[in-house]
Amino acid sequence: AQSVTQPDIHITVSEGASLELRCNYSYGATPYLFWYVQSPGQGLQLLLKYFSGDTLVQGIKGFEAEFKRSQSSFNLRKPSVHWSDAAEYFCAVGAGILTGGGNKLTFGTGTQLKVEL
Amino acid sequence: DAGITQSPRHKVTETGTPVTLRCHQTENHRYMYWYRQDPGHGLRLIHYSYGVKDTDKGEVSDGYSVSRSKTEDFLLTLESATSSQTSVYFCAISESGDINAKNIQYFGAGTRLSVL
Numbered sequence: 216a217q218s219v220t221q222p223d224i225h226i227t228v229s230e231g232a233s234l235e236l237r238c239n240y241s242y243g244a245t246p247y248l249f250w251y252v253q254s255p256g257q258g259l260q261l262l263l264k265y266f267s268g269d270t271l272v273q274g275i276k277g278f279e280a281e282f283k284r285s286q287s288s289f290n291l292r293k294p295s296v297h298w299s300d301a302a303e304y305f306c307a308v309g310a311g312i313l314t315g316g317g318n319k320l321t322f323g324t325g326t327q328l329k330v331e332l
Numbered sequence: 333d334a335g336i337t338q339s340p341r342h343k344v345t346e347t348g349t350p351v352t353l354r355c356h357q358t359e360n361h362r363y364m365y366w367y368r369q370d371p372g373h374g375l376r377l378i379h380y381s382y383g384v385k386d387t388d389k390g391e392v393s394d395g396y397s398v399s400r401s402k403t404e405d406f407l408l409t410l411e412s413a414t415s416s417q418t419s420v421y422f423c424a425i426s427e428s429g430d431i432n433a434k435n436i437q438y439f440g441a442g443t444r445l446s447v448l
Contacts, residue, residue, distance in 0.1 A: 219374075251439075256442075258442055259422065260439075261436060305374060314382070316382050316428075318437065319377070320377070322376075323374050324374045325374055
């Protein structure tokens, strides 16, 4: 069965500093990978996705992520963090099809990002 | 933003009472999902639907039932609420079941449920 690990529960960075959030997955085949962001009291918003092709993917709000098959990782990065980036970030792997179709998503436990001004 | 409305947004109920949460979409997407979010667990799939009257269980379906009588509405029912069902519930939709760009899951704003 697939699994996703986000080893950092909380991360604090200063505004303007660079950011890297870690995500490791376990899946036997090529995974489909996602990063979502959740602001307080809000639903999940898709930041970026990897299906195939270029292993460095660009997303919204200046985020990017790199798929490294050899390390089973899909780390999220941003070169300069803004105070508005404070939120919870979830990595997810789409691995397998549900009965009747539909992509089975397995989520990590999330990383809470705090930005210091 | 995807047109997904969850209602109610907040609910407090007592143990043993039935509760129904509603997810309404305006995107005409075929697939709809219910997740629960708990600290230390991320999001876990409760039930999903792949068409009108077509539903199936997810990984944490015990104590929950669902119904989908119209494309736009997906209802989650807690038959007899328990304190362990205190959680934040999210509805998601996706257009396609294939692994492609149309299979992105879009999420509603969530319903915070407290069972006392």
